[in-house]
Amino acid sequence: MQLLVKTGCIDNGKKIWWDVRPHAFFPTLEYRICDVPMRVDETICFAALFQAVTVKLWKLHSSNLTWRVYRQALLNENKQRAARFGTEGKLIDFSKRSEVPFGALLDELLEFIDDVVDELGSRKDVYYARQILNRTGADRQLKIYEETKDLRAVVDYIIGETEYGISLAS
Numbered sequence: 001m002q003l004l005v006k007t008g009c010i011d012n013g014k015k016i017w018w019d020v021r022p023h024a025f026f027p028t029l030e031y032r033i034c035d036v037p038m039r040v041d042e043t044i045c046f047a048a049l050f051q052a053v054t055v056k057l058w059k060l061h062s063s064n065l066t067w068r069v070y071r072q073a074l075l076n077e078n079k080q081r082a083a084r085f086g087t088e089g090k091l092i093d094f095s096k097r098s099e100v101p102f103g104a105l106l107d108e109l110l111e112f113i114d115d116v117v118d119e120l121g122s123r124k125d126v127y128y129a130r131q132i133l134n135r136t137g138a139d140r141q142l143k144i145y146e147e148t149k150d151l152r153a154v155v156d157y158i159i160g161e162t163e164y165g166i167s168l169a170s
Contacts, residue, residue, distance in 0.1 A: 019032055033050075038158055038161035040165055041164075044125050044128075045126065045132060048125035049126055051122065053109070055116045055119075056115070068094070078091045082102070087103070088102070093108075102133070106133055110129065137161065144157045
């Protein structure tokens with residue numbers, strides 16, 4: 001990133017669009033993998049998952065251990081499948097060289113990070129991913145539309161979901 005700035009290719013690190021990147025101005029990582037879901041508890045789940053993956057990979061790195069690296073084209077295929085088919089679709093398990101249900105890879109991810117979630121205090125938040133898998137926000141919105149055939153009802157539902165679990169009393 002510093003070389004790209006130095007050579008005038010970009011004026012700052014924010015011009016690079018990665019799924020994960022070091023922040024251009026702060027000593028943090030930015031994840032640009034998925035949209036924020038409607039409910040705050042789902043957002044917390046995603047944040048807890050990303051935090052646990054980061055800590056797990058950092059611990060492996062700090063212990064001079066490594067992990068598998070796959071070609072970008074393979075990773076892009078799974079990203080496209082996830083975007084197109086959602087949690088109902090199949091992704092490629094690269095180590096098994098076969099298609100597997102989305103949930104199977106989620107279970108692998110949860111197993112991979114299981115040894116760090118207690119120290120992070122995020123076990124409940126991380127494992128909430130299994131509940132999300134069973135009924136995503138997109139699934140819930142589609143159900144409302146199928147029941148009402150009214151986009152305004154979907155918007156009202158989204159507003160309600162955004163407020164779900166948040167105390168609005170002052």
